[in-house]
Amino acid sequence: MNVKGFRFSAVEAAIKKPGRLDLALICSDAPAAVAAVYTTNKVKAAPVLLDMERTTSGTCRAVVVNSGNANACTGDRGMEDARETTSLVAERIGASEHEVLVCSTGVIGVPLPMERIRGGIPSLVAGLGSATLDQIAAAIMTTDTFPKLEARTGTAGGVGYTIAGIAKGAGMIMPNMATMLAFVVTDAAVDPQWLDRVFRRANDTSFNAITVDGDMSTNDTAIIMANGAAGNPVLSEGSEGAAEFAVLLEEVLLSLAKLIVKDGEGATKFVEVTVKGARSDADAKRAAMAVANSCLVKTAFFGQDANWGRIFAAVGYSGADVEPDRAELFFDDVRMVQGGVFAGGDAEARGTGVLRKKEFTVTVDLHLGDGRATVYTSDLSYDYVKINADYRT
Amino acid sequence: MNVKGFRFSAVEAAIKKPGRLDLALICSDAPAAVAAVYTTNKVKAAPVLLDMERTTSGTCRAVVVNSGNANACTGDRGMEDARETTSLVAERIGASEHEVLVCSTGVIGVPLPMERIRGGIPSLVAGLGSATLDQIAAAIMTTDTFPKLEARTGTAGGVGYTIAGIAKGAGMIMPNMATMLAFVVTDAAVDPQWLDRVFRRANDTSFNAITVDGDMSTNDTAIIMANGAAGNPVLSEGSEGAAEFAVLLEEVLLSLAKLIVKDGEGATKFVEVTVKGARSDADAKRAAMAVANSCLVKTAFFGQDANWGRIFAAVGYSGADVEPDRAELFFDDVRMVQGGVFAGGDAEARGTGVLRKKEFTVTVDLHLGDGRATVYTSDLSYDYVKINADYRT
Incomplete structure (x- = not known):
């Protein structure tokens, strides 16, 4: 996996338990166009607040990521620590601190162990180029059971480029929130404003269309950097190759999003929930999310119970417009x-057969309009309760 | 428990498994003022649709209740069956069918076994007066582990009256939704319009302030009948004794609501979540409900983990206005x-001590205004998953 003009590094800074990489750096040799999507939680971690400010400039050089500590609910000190972390990296890579972003994931409410971060940064920067993106994908894992990496190659104006993304997921961040982090790097040259638009759109149908338990972290962040090292004509709205770039980017994000669900805490099923025929896309998303977040629906998935009544009821309370006697469910x-009534015949037996599979789809057709949305979810298992209840007891 | 002018009956109609009462009747000798609150789920069971129409008249004579079958998602046939059930009762008690309501709870999507209901109704009506309200509370149970009954006595214009209520709860209705049913009878004379207002208000702070899993059934119904047999001067807005009646009614409903949470599926904890200092009461309720419905928060309760970060994050994504650096949490x-930051000191040890208790409170003070709300919830345990996953597998 080579994305021109990007170098990577990861070290053990002893923020997590010994023997685990917990400090990673993604660095572009030249300033890169940057776009980012952040948690909409009103309780935002210090690094999120700092990055939100900095990504408005549209360019950046590097992202430093620590796992083991979320630097959330840490007040003024948390902001100072986030700023110092970026500043220590910036001076060593020859950038302004405003060109460096920081992401954190781990325990909430405990100050960052700055001595360890200060101690780790010199070797982190010195090691740039020594790690592959695959290794960074592993370094940002917490209780994820496998690293998540996806890449595509495309061409623009006859010039080849690569889009590569990594993510960490809904695996529990002991002892606190499940945080989603995603980093995408591309050597394509992309207009920053268009990059922002296309990245947000791709997030809507990928990272914003997955749910493991419905909870939203204080630290969720997705960042894309485009450094132009491929040398293609700059991609922008309507330019040659722009449509292809948008499709490839969406493929990378959707693939990472699905991997996050598959690695969800205690997940034994991967379920694609589509609501179509809704009055609007927003209504469809509301209904699909209500189904995907329902504890009753998700325990039925775990129990392989073809319990369409629970799904139908979740659609009913979602707030979406529903006329029950028109609805179909598959x-x-x-x-x-x-x-609106049970289809009868051998549907029960055949439906149960579907739910015995490891992956299946649930489709609700409301027959009211053209609104459509798909979301991805897992089941709710004993292990989910175990993973989330057992820490520090 | 005697409420003047009301008689009760319950029989085995073989809708559920043998040996269980599954058809119950609450009957007022004279037409009673009636008010009701129904599920806001857009997928409503046939009996809910029928009752919604009939309670607009403001009076009724009787409520017939079956358990074992929800008569939901049953189309036109379901409406016919609900109507016939009320009609069979009405002709035997000398009422118009429009004066009889029906409630159903149980499996979704299967037609009511009308032969059994037709067979059971003659002995049901013949037995009026043979059952106590306690026995009706038991007859409407499904997987509830204990019957729920609460009563208060008051006076109006020197005349004593009784308010008695029963409920069935969030215990799983195999194999489908958890349905909440509540019936309140009083021999007080109450103006129907004021009864409607005061009953809705009492529902807001009781049945609408509890959550076990956040799912809302197609059949949820709460009905109050006031037949005036006590002979008090009619209670209405501002009348003598009206304030006392409202308080007693709220006490009955709140007590029943708490019993439902305590009997929630797999519940090992009873938690009162209060959000105060919010910009509005609506904001406070939104935040409290987000906390009470969070799977991550509820598994932490089960694990006795003083995980304030998860609670704080749930408040953050609730949609309520939050300024994190002002918030307190207890x-x-x-x-x-x-x-907005960890209080430090011995808070961790003392907080963990609180979570080891069977009942405790969580209080979030947002320090933004006067908005306040309290909701009641349980934890999320292995048994919740087991109860909801294991049916028919």
Whole structure:
């Protein structure tokens, strides 16, 4: 995996337990166009607040990431620590501190162990170029069970480029929130404003369309850097190759998002929930999210119970417009509900067969309009409760 | 428990498994003022649709309740079956069918077994007066582990009256939704319009302030009947004794609501979540409900983990206005968070001590205004997953 003009590094700074990489650096040799999407939680971690300010400039040089401590709910000291972390990196890579972003994931409410971070940064920067992106994907893991990496190559104006992304997911960040972090690097040259637009759009159908437990972290962050090292004509709205770039970017993000769900805490099922025929796309998303977040629906998935009543009821309380006697519901291609009532026949047996699979789809057709949305979720298992209840007891 | 002018009956109609009462009747000798609150789920069961129409008249004679079948997602046939059930009762008690309401709880999507209901109704009506309200509380149970009954006595214009209520709760209705049903009977004479207002208000702070898993059933219904048999001067807005009646009614409903949470599926903790200092009461309720419905928060309760970060994060994504650096958070009287950061000292040890209790409070003070709300919830345990996953597998 080579993305021109980017170098990577990861070290053990002893923020997590010994033997685990916990400080990583993604660095572009030249200033890169940057766009980012942050948690909408009103309780935002210090690094999120700092990065939100800095990414408005549209360019950056590097992102430094620590795991083991979220630097959230840490007040003024947390802001100081986040700033110092970026400043220590900036002076060593020859950048302004405003060109360096920072992300943190881990325990909430405990100050960053700055002595360890100060101690780790010199070797972190010195090691730039020694790590592959795969190794960075592993370094940002917390309780993820596998590293998540996805890449695509494309061409613009006859020039080849690469888009590569890594993510860490909904695996529990002991002892606190599950935080999602995603970093995408590309050597394509991209207009910063268009990059922002296309990155937000791709987030809507990927990272914003997955749910493991419905909770939203104080630290969720997705960042893309485009440094132009490939030398293609700058991609912008309507330019040659722009549509292809947008599709490839969405593929990278969607693939990472699905990997996060598959690695969700205690997940034994991967379920794609589509609501179509809604009055609007927003209504469809509301209904699909209500289904995907319902504890009753998700325990039924775990129990392999073709319980369409729970799904139908979740659509009903979602706030989306529903006329029950028009609705259809399918497990894969098995119609369970037609005209708002049980489809009868062998639907029960066939539907149960679908739910025994490891991956399946749930489709609700409201027959009210053209609104459509797909979200991705897992089941709710004993292990989810175990992972989330057992820490420090 | 005697409420003048009301008679009760319950029989086995073989809708549920043999040996369980599954058809109950609450009957007032004279037409009673009636008010009701129904599920806001857009997928409403047939009996809910029928009752919504009928309670607009402001009076009724009887409520017939079956458990074992929800008569939900049953289309036109479901409406016919609900109507016939009320009609069979009405002709035997000498009422118009429009004066009889029906409630159902149980499996979704399967037609009511009308032969059994037709077979059970004659002995049900013949038995009026043979059952106590306690027995009705038991007859409407599904997987509830104990019957829920609460009563208060008051006086109006020197005349004594009784308010008695029963409820069935969030215990799983196999194999489908958890349905909440509540029936309140009083021999007080009450103006129907004022009864409606005061009953809705009492519902807001009781049945609408509890959550076990955040899911809302297609059949949730709370009904109050006031038949005036006590002979008091009619209670209405501002009348003598009206304030006392409102307080007693709220006490009955709140007590029943708390019993439902305590009997929640797999519940090992009873938690009172209060958000105060919010910009508005609506904001406070939004934040408190987000905390009470968070899977991460509820598994931490189960794990007795003083994980204030998860609670703080749930408040943050609730949509309520929050300024993190003003917020305080308490477990009982132990301050865990002050000015948005961990309170330090022995808070961790003392907070963990609170969470080891079977009942405790969580209080978040946002320090932004006068908005306040309290909701009641349980933890999320292995048994919740087991109860909800294991049916028919």
